[in-house]
Amino acid sequence: MRRLTLVWWVSAVAALLAAGCDQKSGAKSGAVTAIKVVIADYSKDHTRPFWQSLSETYTKQTGIKVDLQVIDWNSIDQQVTTMVQNNQPPDVLNLNAFSSYAKDGLLHSADEVLSPRTREDFLPAFVRGGEYQGKLYGFPILSSARAFFYNKDLLARAGVAAPPRTWDELVTAARKVRALGPDTIGYALPLGPEEAQAEWAIWMWNNGGDWKSGNQWAINSDKNLQTLTFLADLANKHKVTQVNPGKTNRTDGAFHLFKDGKVGMVMGFSPLAKQLDAEGKVKYGVAEMPTNVGAAVTLAVEDYLIAFKKPSNADAIKTFLDLYYQPETITRWIRAEGFLPVTRSSLEQMRSDPGLKPYLDALPSAKLAPTTDPAWDKVKLDVQQTIGLAVQPGGDPRQVLDRLQQNAAAAGGR
């Protein structure tokens, strides 16, 4: 225990260290000879090999070396924060956030590091999702969209003919599945800290609510209160969810249960479909989200590439990004990882894939999280750490939403 705890302690401390390093950027003029590229690890099989080979191609073409780091999602925030603190940011970074960095004036905008051809290929929704104060700073690297997954065998055994389209139908279907056995779960609801904001957003939108109304946060609106009360009822009144849904994460919780065949319905995404296909244990279908008001809405997630301002690194970055955004290159990688396209040319190439049809169909009506607001980085964490408490027995949805609203307004004020 001794050695390992010391390692943890040292790394935790190291993450907090190196404060306020003086801005002594060694402003050597002339072209750069190396760039640092930090990529988030989407999968062990594909991420590093793809970026490694892209880097080699780049070095061959330009003579500029690439210092490539592939970092897992659990520690990427911590490591990037430390890099910025030490005044050693990467040149190119892949992350699920960008606007805080734009707000701090750390980034190149598209004007400086994207060629017009690359930029014009971006799908318009993802351009809007990467803008801060009217300029494009967050370049889409890939996207994903959620869809409603159901276990065909369980629904059939429960006598549910078709996946539910409304919330009422969902409750009925979930009750029937739940009645099949003591360990059978009607709907797996993951509101634990890992990805609670995504699960919550989908329910919120399908009841006509939203994060914001105009430019103001509207987290504690009446509609959202109704939604959160509904989710608490799923858990405590109808008792159709897994045990302690406010304390269940997505990957090792809800998805794991679904992959084991214990769950009737869950909100999944294309990488889950890939795993289910590989395991072949569960016969599943994919449908639109059930809705309480109006047409079904799903969540799309856009991840970003951002380019840090460092002395005379713009041209080197531009060449690197152009290389990534070559239609065949970006499509090859997004396909391998099981995600969705962000450029027009990729979309055309991937349209023919039948497995992706439900997600590509849902994409036009999909909504993004408010990542363009720098306050979102904090609001997201706040939702992750609190919303689960509202669906626990004795939880108070109103109090939780009021608190979130108050904190969001305060985070935006600074």
Place this chain on the structure above:
Amino acid sequence: MLYPAAQLVRASFWQFSVTGLSQGFVGLQNYAKLFRQESLTMVVANTLVWVAAVVLVTIVLSLGLAQLLGARFPGRTLVRWALIVPWAASVIMTSKLFAWIYDYYFGMLNPALQALGIVSHPVDWLGDDATVMGAMIAVGVFVSLPFTTYVLLAGLQAISPDVYEAARVDGASAWRTYRSVTLPLLRPALLVAAVLNIVYVFNSFPIVWTLNDRNPGFGHDTMITYMYKIAFKSSLRDIGLAAALGVVNVALILLAVAAYLRTVRWRGEAA
């Protein structure tokens, strides 16, 4: 070692943006903000329970184990090796393994306890507020036992057989011998085991982090995981504030060890 410490203290006086960009010197404001956090009291209480329970239970169990391993019996070497396994395994892997053992739907613990008639319904050990801390303490004890047992075993074997011989000649019972001969002579080893365990258990991150990762809020955090959440995983997202807590943590552990050594009169014992 000194440089990171100095940097930690320095960071605690600065304000940082979410990205990690330094935004200027703020004096003691981070400390003032830290002591205004509503969750701090609860986290301090959790930490006390965590450290006290793990260290006490570990030492009591290790005393028994050390005695056992000191005795001669067939297969002793095998048992001694087996005890090293939890020590040699990564604490993160051990924690993940226990997360599965405790799991409500897939874990081995519930079926075992139900078969023995100890519980009538499955328990969500890591999700139920009443059981999370106990479940974490059990893992903390499990990974602390090997080291502690070997420290005490070394202490036991340093005791000369002559004193036992003398006790036997005087007609002392086994329990009397243990209390009046073994325990007093074991005191230096006990002291080392206690102090080192207090420091390690206080600083232990992976067990609490892994077993508590599904729970929202700070309800079962210790000061170490709280520090990490303040910096990266909560809406505070404030590395200056986390650095202030880091400084408080170091000060606290030094104080705790000093207080402990004082109460057991380290100097008198060492002489």
